[in-house]
Amino acid sequence: MDPADGLIDHPYDVYRRLRETAPVHRIAGTDGRPAWLVTRYDDVREALADPRLSLDKSRAKEGNYKGFALPPALDANLLNMDPPDHTRIRRLVVRAFTPRRVEQLRTPIRRTADHLLDALGPQGTTDLIASYAAPLPITVICDLLGVPERHRRDFRVWTDTLVAPDPTRPRAAKEAVAAMLGFFTELLADKREAPADDLLSDLIAVRDEGDRLGEDELMSLAFLILFAGYENTVQLIGNAVLALLEHPEQLAQLRKEPSRLPSAVEEFARYEGPALLAIRRFPTKDVTIGGVTVPAGETVLLSPSAANRDPARYPDPDRLDLDRDTSGHLALGHGIHYCLGAPLARAETEIALAALLERFPDLVLGESDVRWRPSVRARGLLALPVTYSQ
Numbered sequence: 501m502d503p504a505d506g507l508i509d510h511p512y513d514v515y516r517r518l519r520e521t522a523p524v525h526r527i528a529g530t531d532g533r534p535a536w537l538v539t540r541y542d543d544v545r546e547a548l549a550d551p552r553l554s555l556d557k558s559r560a561k562e563g564n565y566k567g568f569a570l571p572p573a574l575d576a577n578l579l580n581m582d583p584p585d586h587t588r589i590r591r592l593v594v595r596a597f598t599p600r601r602v603e604q605l606r607t608p609i610r611r612t613a614d615h616l617l618d619a620l621g622p623q624g625t626t627d628l629i630a631s632y633a634a635p636l637p638i639t640v641i642c643d644l645l646g647v648p649e650r651h652r653r654d655f656r657v658w659t660d661t662l663v664a665p666d667p668t669r670p671r672a673a674k675e676a677v678a679a680m681l682g683f684f685t686e687l688l689a690d691k692r693e694a695p696a697d698d699l700l701s702d703l704i705a706v707r708d709e710g711d712r713l714g715e716d717e718l719m720s721l722a723f724l725i726l727f728a729g730y731e732n733t734v735q736l737i738g739n740a741v742l743a744l745l746e747h748p749e750q751l752a753q754l755r756k757e758p759s760r761l762p763s764a765v766e767e768f769a770r771y772e773g774p775a776l777l778a779i780r781r782f783p784t785k786d787v788t789i790g791g792v793t794v795p796a797g798e799t800v801l802l803s804p805s806a807a808n809r810d811p812a813r814y815p816d817p818d819r820l821d822l823d824r825d826t827s828g829h830l831a832l833g834h835g836i837h838y839c840l841g842a843p844l845a846r847a848e849t850e851i852a853l854a855a856l857l858e859r860f861p862d863l864v865l866g867e868s869d870v871r872w873r874p875s876v877r878a879r880g881l882l883a884l885p886v887t888y889s890q
């Protein structure tokens with residue numbers, strides 16, 4: 501039996517057992533190939549900042565890694581790169597994706613949240629993922645990048661197909677990739693012809709000013725921002741609402757003191773963040789993690805979710821505690837690849853929760869089951885049935 505079996509249904513029980521028995525475990529990775537799984541807080545944090553752990557897939561030993569193959573025009577992104585390429589590209593995006601841009605988004609985010617809640621009417625039942633947690637981030641990220649309305653629904657279908665592939669439809673993921681490639685090619689051509697006040701137009705301007713950003717790198721960057729900016733945020737919003745509905749006393753407290761929302765968002769990210777098993781690295785040399793030597797070229801998986809529930813760092817870690825000190829949580833990564841969209845992710849989650857709690861003083865879990873997606877890459881809900889009234 502693989503040590504990580506049961507991760508989707510009981511992630512925190514599995515992680516507790518793994519953390520308690522050894523610092524590093526040999527498991528079958530998400531591609532079925534052997535990998536080393538790291539679950540203790542100190543080890544995960546240290547590994548995230550270790551320059552000997554590369555993100556470049558060509559560092560993987562022959563036959564050791566068989567991830568899903570994306571075409572170069574989508575694959576040349578920050579999450580597959582090390583310095584100096586990573587440093588060059590990250591610097592360019594940081595220049596375009598400024599805190600001012602995120603601040604300017606707060607009012608439109610609230611407006612979008614209100615529209616979505618208006619559409620639900622004064623009372624009823626709904627799947628909050630489909631009606632709220634998913635459409636909000638897709639609207640925000642598409643507005644930010646400048647993706648026209650007509651493509652937004654398609655994009656959701658494609659990303660869902662890639663994150664949780666349906667084993668009965670083996671060709672679906674390939675088709676989704678081909679469709680995305682076509683979509684980005686067309687989008688970039690449109691923006692070149694008619695630049696607008698959006699992030700993609702700014703990035704194109706940077707690209708066309710000189711050769712600081714290759715064409716594949718530009719397209720891959722747009723893909724990564726759209727993909728990362730959508731998927732994880734849906735999940736964090738959904739997971740946060742579920743955590744609150746399962747802890748009515750904390751929900752009541754937050755309703756009384758909404759100013760505590762920003763710090764509550766940090767606890768939701770620690771307690772049930774989306775990055776269950778998301779982070780992959782390849783050692784360029786033999787490295788010792790928690791006293792175990794991992795040979796160069798093997799696959800290392802770092803779990804922020806496991807680290808964030810390590811009692812050595814967070815006392816009584818399985819308890820949701822909106823008052824706790826969450827500093828140093830790893831839900832948004834750590835080190836040079838620390839989430840580029842962190843300020844936006846925080847703003848969206850905070851505003852989504854604020855609007856929901858203000859608008860629906862009565863909000864409870866619905867009768868049907870809460871279902872988790874069958875994915876170890878991203879911890880999130882397939883559906884979140886709720887009953888609400890104003």
Ligand code: HEM
Binds near residue numbers: 641724838841
């Ligand atoms: C709640 C939502 C989010 C979570 C939990 C999350 C989580 C993460 C994590 C854990 C990493 C590090 C991965 C690694 O080290 O291998 C990361 C990187 C990244 N995230 Fe996020 N993210 C979120 C939202 C966003 C948003 C809204 C955007 C864009 C608008 C975004 C863009 C990125 C990018 C571009 C990177 C790569 C940065 C680099 O390699 O330098 N993320 N994210």
